[in-house]
Amino acid sequence: MRRIALTVNGVRREAEVEPRLLLVYFLRETLGLTGTNVGCDTSSCGACTVLMDGQSVKSCTVLAVQADGSEITTIEGLAADGQLHPLQEAFRNNHGLQCGFCTPGMIMAGVGLIESGAGMGEEEVRLGLEGNLCRCTGYQNIVKAIQEAAGKMREAAPATVQGGSE
């Protein structure tokens, strides 16, 4: 067993974990943060995407011990002060979800993409989402939601969110 300490959604968490424990199971089963989902066993679907030190990662490809000392944001920690994150709002406004299972990972990947400063043209967003699979929506509304949220986030904080080819 290894002792790890990390910050999850702004709260410091410490635990003894098996070295083979994946970050996603640490989040889901040790911390009870079940918003992050597991959709495959080959790191293909992206349902488990979270932010690790601000970057989107598939938490099924990260060992919990690798996350030692890092700062993790999951879907549960995205809304701040009771206010939905602009991308959460945009997913609802644009009907960017149906069954909702891929949605937490899709939103976290979208936040990571927007905050990476990537361009927000349709093709760029589509390529940026390549690692996240949705079986319900056909993606069009997800792409729209990310573009809409990126516009709002850029307006709100033009210095920190750059990019955009439109």
Place this chain on the structure above:
Amino acid sequence: MTQVAGPEATRWVGGGLKRKEDPKLITGQGRYTDDIALPGMLWLAFARSPVAHATIASIDTTAAKELPGVVAVYTGEELAPEWGAAMPCAWPVTSRTYPGEPTADARVPDHWPVARDRVRYMGEIVAVVVADTREHAVDATEAIEVDYDELPVVDGIEEAVAEGAPVIHEQFGSNEQYTWNLRNGDVDKVFAEAPVVVAERYFHPRLIANAIEPRSIVVQPVPAQGEFTVWTATQIPHFVRVFLTLILGIPETKIRVIAPEVGGGFGSKLEVYAEEFTAVALARKLGQPIKWTESRSEGYLSTVQGRGVIQDMEVAATEEGRLLGVRVKLQADMGAYASLCGPGIPILGAFHYHGVYDCQAYSFTCTGVYTNRTPTDAYRGAGRPEATYAAERIMDALARRVGKDPAEVRAMNFIPPFDQPRVTAGTLEYDSGNYQAALDKAKQLVGYDELRREQQAGDGRRDGKLLGVGISSYMEVCGWAPSQVLGPLQYAGGGWERASVRCNPTGKVTVVVGTSPHGQGHATTFSQIVADDLGVTPDDVEVLNGDTSVATWGLDSYGSRSLSAGGVAIHKAAERVRERARVLAAHELEVAEDDLEWTDGKWQVRGAPDRAKTIPELAFSAWTAHSMPEGVEPVLDASAVYDPPNWTYPSGTHICVVEVDPETGSTRIKQYVAVDDCGTIINPLVVDGQVMGGVAQGIAEALYEEAVYDENGTLLTGNMSTYRIPSAAELPGYTLDKTVTPSSTNPLGVKGIGETGTIAAPPAVMNAVADALRFVGVEFIDKPASAEKVWRVVHEAEHGQAPPERTPEGGGTGAASMTPEEEGGVA
């Protein structure tokens, strides 16, 4: 059509209300089955056969039982006393010529949750481990030692019925499950005399549904009471309960099945699985909570697959291309056992291989065969995509044969617009349709004539790529289903749906319905219907479903039935509530009931708008019950059961424009236009979402997806990295529009939209690819039009011989070698 209610009727129906389901789902608060953890819960893991066909010589579980955390290990023999019957097949199709009587017994073998002495497909369960953690359970499965004596493998559909084929279920003497026929008119005469006959063979590879939520089950027993609460990722909680009772002998009244948040189904969760029976049996045996969640790769072997059909499709026509007859012969891969509805899936398409056209004579034949592969069952569209694919691809072939534009041949053959039921050659009674309107609209949206001019002017080229345009004018059969028709079709269940509408004392409305959603937005659309019926807002309405103790009656969600069966049941119950409220309103306003009219969402005295009662007001009166009219019971609620008199028949035209690179074989979708007619639209946002998602799956079926098995019955595309599901990077944007032809068979005029995309899209895409490839002399190409397959047929057409084969055969997805840039990309 009937209005939903009075003049203000469609205040909410037809509006793009944002979904009520979303707030929990976008914040991580949706609770799926795998999110549930119970005190003292034990985990299951299954040992599965690594071979497709073998007798089990021996199983040794000794070492597994010694491993840390292991509570118990059971083989099939050890669990045999748990089962009162083998697993269910609810649709045992027998050989016959419909509607004539069966000519043979149903060939449905016993299928036990855990194999006893023989395995018949790779992934079949041979033993189960119970342990304290998921990891310990999985670890122990690897320590179970099984000796298999391998048997020859039936590795394909035609191989199954070939001379000398190994027999999978020896008691039947062959691998034929059934041969089911439908005849209408003198087909052979029509074909013999027709000046034009076109024949093509289509192959529908097996597909894996890939609902993004894997299957999962959690069982909480209360041993002292003999009670069980079962959470399961299913489309059909009511059927799960019935079959748990039938197989395990637990009274229905002691089982509560809950489908909590369910992350997609597409037919794959329209099944009662071995793992579900085993989990409940072991919760009973051990008296402790039990949990199992499939890994994705495990699901690829153990979750039912879809399609798997060979079609020999023929049409007879005049020299002008007017359809005279349709004759189709199917061979369908059932896999190793008869799944819950598997045998019936091809029959779902049996009645409409002539599509939106009519003809004088029609015949359909399907032979279901057993193979050493995972059982097949419904996959989004279920039988209807196969029928539509054949109908729409052969129309293009017919157009080529008679030298006409595919749009022209369709137009000359369409059933003319109709708004009352009409019986067609396939013996169905279509409810209403206007097929030309959808084709016209789609052609205009895509710029059809201009595209054809561009093709002609450029010899089929655009920037070095081959330009192709494909049309699919489809209809489908939705709203499963009239119970009185299901009987003669040998379907074990009914097709009704039940709803109740309860007006709570403070004015809020509770709707309980037997359909069970898994992403379709029922809470939103059903609230809209009730809001209009009762003069409240959708926010005032809560929809309860997916729990057999809450929705005590129900037949669940599949076959695009939720709205046209469940939604109509809700509407009928709400109307009854409104009529009960009328009696109360008349009493309170001291007028005759006939003096009241339903206006602006309330009961109002005619000509006296200030004298009115709202439903919430009347609900409170009915709750206090201080002054009820003679013979009227307290509380304001009502229920209704709706058994549809007919199916519904959505239709439309999709047009796909592709550019195919003849050098690499890659196909890019440049435009995709979908004009759909689902009758009355409750929520356009939800309807469009269903269309886009379905089209994406249909494009995937056309270009990417294929479950590939080798000759040993090994699934080669065994996980999500080798079975290619397209991402946003491969799929195009969609242009959507609608025509509205209300159904003539239900009071809401609704038809259904959930399966449209997977029905319409594959032939649209494949007709486009085939249209592009004709410019380099390719005669024919079938699904999936992977880059490799396209490259091969182009090579063959250009060089007069096939390029060298690579092994293994049939690796059509070519997943590992494709990048988004090469393969598709956005338009």
